[in-house]
Amino acid sequence: MAELSTLARPYAKAAFEYAREKDALAQWSEQLATAAAVSAAEGMDKVLDNPSMTDAQQAATLNEVCGDATGAEVKNFVNILSDNKRLSLLSEISAQFELFKANLEKSVDVEVVSAFDLDDATAEKLAGVLGKKLEREVKVSTSTDAGLLGGVLIRAGDLVIDGSVRGRLNKLAEAMNS
Numbered sequence: 633m634a635e636l637s638t639l640a641r642p643y644a645k646a647a648f649e650y651a652r653e654k655d656a657l658a659q660w661s662e663q664l665a666t667a668a669a670v671s672a673a674e675g676m677d678k679v680l681d682n683p684s685m686t687d688a689q690q691a692a693t694l695n696e697v698c699g700d701a702t703g704a705e706v707k708n709f710v711n712i713l714s715d716n717k718r719l720s721l722l723s724e725i726s727a728q729f730e731l732f733k734a735n736l737e738k739s740v741d742v743e744v745v746s747a748f749d750l751d752d753a754t755a756e757k758l759a760g761v762l763g764k765k766l767e768r769e770v771k772v773s774t775s776t777d778a779g780l781l782g783g784v785l786i787r788a789g790d791l792v793i794d795g796s797v798r799g800r801l802n803k804l805a806e807a808m809n810s
Contacts, residue, residue, distance in 0.1 A: 747777065747780035749774075759772045
């Protein structure tokens with residue numbers, strides 16, 4: 633995966649800088665996410681990987697499917713990606729764009745997986761604590777995993793906090809096998 637992120641980074645940075653200059657970060661964010669979702673949709677790989685289609689035909693097909701959900705500038709960006717044979721990077725480009733945007737806005741999306749449903753008050757308290765630790769505005773999304781024996785698993789970008797019993801058991805098993 634490191635190779636994909638390395639290839640996607642200059643495109644994501646260029647898109648981000650352009651969108652920031654045009655004061656259009658929210659629009660680009662939404663439109664890139666749409667283009668990435670369409671490019672990853674079932675069956676679209678047959679179009680984007682079809683050797684009998686030209687780069688321009690592949691870009692035109694993707695832009696047509698996106699329709700009015702993407703503007704002229706993002707459609708042009710898709711054309712550039714296609715010309716450089718980088719349409720397959722759209723999902724990674726979109727993800728990196730979101731990281732650049734979150735860093736600028738001093739915010740972070742945090743995923744909390746717990747063995748039990750978290751109530752809103754607990755999620756808000758957790759967001760407050762994480763916000764202080766990370767020095768960012770925290771947007772929390774929660775989910776439940778019955779496979780956890782207890783505790784929580786927290787993902788904030790590259791940071792992973794495993795406070796679960798399963799996590800401690802896995803670390804213990806790794807230590808014993810070393």
